[in-house]
Amino acid sequence: MSPKTLYDKxxxxxxxxxxxxxxxxxxxDRHLVHEVTSPQAFEGLRMTGRTVRAPDKTIAVxxxxxxxxxxxxxxxxxxxxxxxxxxxxxxxxxxxxxxxxPVSDVRQGIVHIVGPEQGWTLPGMTVVCGDSHTATHxxxxxxxxxxxxxxxxxxxxxxxxxxxxxxxMKVEITGKLAPGVTAKDITLSVIGKTGTAGGTGYVxxxxxxxxxxxxxxxxxxxxxxxxxxxxxxxxxxxxxKTFEYIKGRPHAPKAAQWEAAxxxxxxxxxxxxxxxxxVVTIKGEDIAPVVTWxxxxxxxxxxxxxxxxxxxxxxxxxxxxxxSLDYMDLKPGTPLNEIEIDTVFxxxxxxxxxxxxxxxxxxxxxxxxxxxxxxxxxxxxGLVRAQAEEEGLADIFKAAGFEWRLAGCSMCxxxxxxxxxxxxxCAATSNRNFExxxxxxxxxxxxxxxxxxxxAVTGKxxxxxxxx
Amino acid sequence: xxxxxxxxxxxxxMPLVNIDTDMIIPKQFLKTIKRSGLGVNLFDEMRYDDNGExxxxxxxxxxxxxxxxxxxxxxxxxxxxxxEHAPWALKDFGIRCVIAPSFADIFYNNxxxxxxxPIALPQDQVDVLMKDAEKGAxxxxxxxxxxxxxxxxxxxxxxxxxxxxxxxxxxxxxxxxGLTLEKVGAIDTFEARASAERPWV
Numbered sequence: 001m002s003p004k005t006l007y008d009k010x011x012x013x014x015x016x017x018x019x020x021x022x023x024x025x026x027x028x029d030r031h032l033v034h035e036v037t038s039p040q041a042f043e044g045l046r047m048t049g050r051t052v053r054a055p056d057k058t059i060a061v062x063x064x065x066x067x068x069x070x071x072x073x074x075x076x077x078x079x080x081x082x083x084x085x086x087x088x089x090x091x092x093x094x095x096x097x098x099x100x101x102p103v104s105d106v107r108q109g110i111v112h113i114v115g116p117e118q119g120w121t122l123p124g125m126t127v128v129c130g131d132s133h134t135a136t137h138x139x140x141x142x143x144x145x146x147x148x149x150x151x152x153x154x155x156x157x158x159x160x161x162x163x164x165x166x167x168x169m170k171v172e173i174t175g176k177l178a179p180g181v182t183a184k185d186i187t188l189s190v191i192g193k194t195g196t197a198g199g200t201g202y203v204x205x206x207x208x209x210x211x212x213x214x215x216x217x218x219x220x221x222x223x224x225x226x227x228x229x230x231x232x233x234x235x236x237x238x239x240x241k242t243f244e245y246i247k248g249r250p251h252a253p254k255a256a257q258w259e260a261a262x263x264x265x266x267x268x269x270x271x272x273x274x275x276x277x278x279v280v281t282i283k284g285e286d287i288a289p290v291v292t293w294x295x296x297x298x299x300x301x302x303x304x305x306x307x308x309x310x311x312x313x314x315x316x317x318x319x320x321x322x323x324s325l326d327y328m329d330l331k332p333g334t335p336l337n338e339i340e341i342d343t344v345f346x347x348x349x350x351x352x353x354x355x356x357x358x359x360x361x362x363x364x365x366x367x368x369x370x371x372x373x374x375x376x377x378x379x380x381x382g383l384v385r386a387q388a389e390e391e392g393l394a395d396i397f398k399a400a401g402f403e404w405r406l407a408g409c410s411m412c413x414x415x416x417x418x419x420x421x422x423x424x425x426c427a428a429t430s431n432r433n434f435e436x437x438x439x440x441x442x443x444x445x446x447x448x449x450x451x452x453x454x455x456a457v458t459g460k461x462x463x464x465x466x467x468x
Numbered sequence: 469x470x471x472x473x474x475x476x477x478x479x480x481x482m483p484l485v486n487i488d489t490d491m492i493i494p495k496q497f498l499k500t501i502k503r504s505g506l507g508v509n510l511f512d513e514m515r516y517d518d519n520g521e522x523x524x525x526x527x528x529x530x531x532x533x534x535x536x537x538x539x540x541x542x543x544x545x546x547x548x549x550x551x552e553h554a555p556w557a558l559k560d561f562g563i564r565c566v567i568a569p570s571f572a573d574i575f576y577n578n579x580x581x582x583x584x585x586p587i588a589l590p591q592d593q594v595d596v597l598m599k600d601a602e603k604g605a606x607x608x609x610x611x612x613x614x615x616x617x618x619x620x621x622x623x624x625x626x627x628x629x630x631x632x633x634x635x636x637x638x639x640x641x642x643x644x645x646g647l648t649l650e651k652v653g654a655i656d657t658f659e660a661r662a663s664a665e666r667p668w669v
Contacts, residue, residue, distance in 0.1 A: 016658035017651050023633040025648060027658055029669050037551065039501035050645070057669075065499060081499035088501050125669065132550040132574060146550035146574050149503075150581035150644070158648045160655055164631065196486055197544040197570055230547070232573045253668035261668045296486050315591075316485035316542045323484070413549075415495045422518070434490040434548060436513045 003271035005168045006237050007203045010143040010268070014126050016160055025160040029125040030142075032111045033060040033098070033152070035089040036415070037130030041153035042092040051096065053159040058098040059120055062086045063110045064131075065415040066103055068378050068405035073104045082416065096156075109381025109407040112136040112349040116220065117381055119249025123238040123265040128155055133349045133431065135226040138235035139219035140242055141268045143203070145232040167277040169202035169231065170270075173210035175284040180465040182289075182359065183218030184351060184429070184448035186210065187225040189287045192300030194280055199231030202278060205270060206236050210284035216245040217355040224350045225431050228297040237269040291336055291461050292433045292446040294324035299433070303451070303463045307334045327435050328443050329423075336461050339445070343426040344375040344456040345438070346402075346449055348412035351429035352380025354387050356449040360429075361393040363453035363467055369401040370459030376403040376418065378410040400456070414438045427455035470583035471641035475564050476610040477537030480527045481601035485542035489575060492546070492554040506553055507560030528561070532604035538611065540594065540601045541568040545586075546575025555582045565611050567618065569594050580634045581644065585613060587628045596620070613639055 004012070017025040031054075038060070045051065052058055065082040066072060075083040086103065093100035101108045107118065112133055115121045121137045127144035128134060130152040137144035151161060171190055191198075204226050206219075214222065219236050226234025243262065246252045253261045288302035299321075301308070309332035310322040325332065330339065346352075346360050357379065369375045377397050379385035385407055388394050394404050411418040412430035420426055420442025429452050433444040445461060454462040497509045515526050522529045528536060539558075545568040546554060555578045558566070566579070567587045579586045589597070600607045600620045610619040613635060619625035637644065648655075662669065 013662075017654040019633070021632050023631075025651060025655065027655070027662065036498050040503050040552075043501070048645070079499075085499055085501060122668070124666075130550055130552075132548065148550055148552035148555075148574060148578035148581060150552060150578065154645050154648065157645050158652075158655060159659070160648060162633070162644060162648065196547055197572070200544070200570060200573055227574075230544070230572065257668040261666070264666065296488075316483070319483070320485045320542075413495050415498060432488075432490070432548060434488045436494055437490050440494070440513055440518075 003274045005270040005274040026163045030127040031058045032129035035062040035085040036064040039088045044153040055097040061101040066408045106382040113380035119252035132227045136224040138223035141238035169278040170276045172208040182448040183221035187222045191229045197230045199229040204231045204234040217353045345411040345428040347378030348430035350431045360449040360453040361396040364400040369456040378405040427452045472638045479538040479601035479609045480533040480536035482541040488548035489554040493557040506557035510557040510561040538565045543569045547572040
């Protein structure tokens, strides 16, 4: 047999039909659903008299526009349009008999945090969701990617997707990370190097010593942002850490099925002489704590650097950089660590897990946020929140001056009331710094949870290593 | 789905790289449970000021481009989220074709589900089309999907590539789900075999 990549192996195991022109029907093992990109899909099913083919493989949770403040179980405490979307998901989940975690359930949270937490995401699976950060699940060695609403309807009706195979890209992070450098710095640094379109048409496999050394949560952070590098999916071969993380979770296989699953999971790696269409290698030692300065996730620099000038770039990027600097109100040559911020957001499917909260709390212990700073922590799920309270992290955040919120996507995309006002500048642990992303006229700097915590204390972008 | 065969229309130039889906349709307009009505908010934050008044400099607010049916844009068009609201908003405004050096994968796919043709052409050809589009309403571009050509007002034309299956669906206005359900036997067979081999899934 010819050598295969991990992506090749998962792909081959899920082709239900291949047409003469190479168009395939890819079978989908897990379909995650949220309130914003699904109403039109369910409506489509109703209009055509179709049903959900595999309700037992379909899991829904409201996350994108739910408020993160107390009392949200009462629809009166939501904006009317949000309440309508959440009510539509309630109804659709019930009518079509799919698994559901309503707002009132402690297991509710961001769909990409709930899936792994509940053991729905397993190695070798195909996972889709009407959300581009579905790439997160690739951390388990699953082929996971975002789809549009028409495709959501297609998967609901047929449990397949019409696909052509993508190309294979290897991103190797060699060696060890320096202190203060995290999974977020890895994934941002990769995008800084390859650009936001560098992965277009590819599935990325992240590998190398620095990736192996990451926890499962760190690996989820890395894969989460594959889409910001243009790749629909990013994945990491499963290993003992993966199996250890999964074991015992509510929907993980048990007993004999666990053994059978392990036998297959252990074959899920790229063969030594597999073919790669593109290879990117970065030395772990060369990665510094980074922040973004512009309005594209590729606008990444070490915190020790200065704001670049448009002339530092080429082609269309010159104009884009000029527009970014205008929007961000930054002058070329300003040291990044002199940029003052007024808002800190810790959360999102990128960095809303327990280890992220621990890393931020470690910096904040015994400290206060800068006067006038608005800072909030939005745990990725109700269970993450409960665990953080049990570990005393919530007390650290509250004592430092952070708001301690309920779970949801919150200020990552600002569909709910958690938003920036025009001109506000935020240190955010989320994944996109686009114009208006966190609110019209709002300015976003992306970074790791520890870096965001450091910025909350000093009031400006800060090298976390100075506070360690 | 609406068919796409041949289109002759005004092309609007947007010489900006990385036009993301948050620009195309900001999140506050995603709270709809319908597919229609998003055109008025297409490029909302670039198109309107804080008081909701049109910004005259924005290309689609200029008299000569208000009826544009084609967009010519920079690299990596449609990057960002998977929101199909982006092609819905384009379509609702009247845009049926986007030409750029490259597209983000999910957006590219979403276009085909909504009767919109995204065309990727080399940068130098997009540069020529951009210049043509900048001439304003006199510069009508013709896009012929069957022939896979883009023809400018002066008669010069470029050939483009498109996946044969996607082309077929767009030309005929076919419903993907209906097509897939014709292969339900293959799905049944696959599902039975997969659940025997991987019963834990």
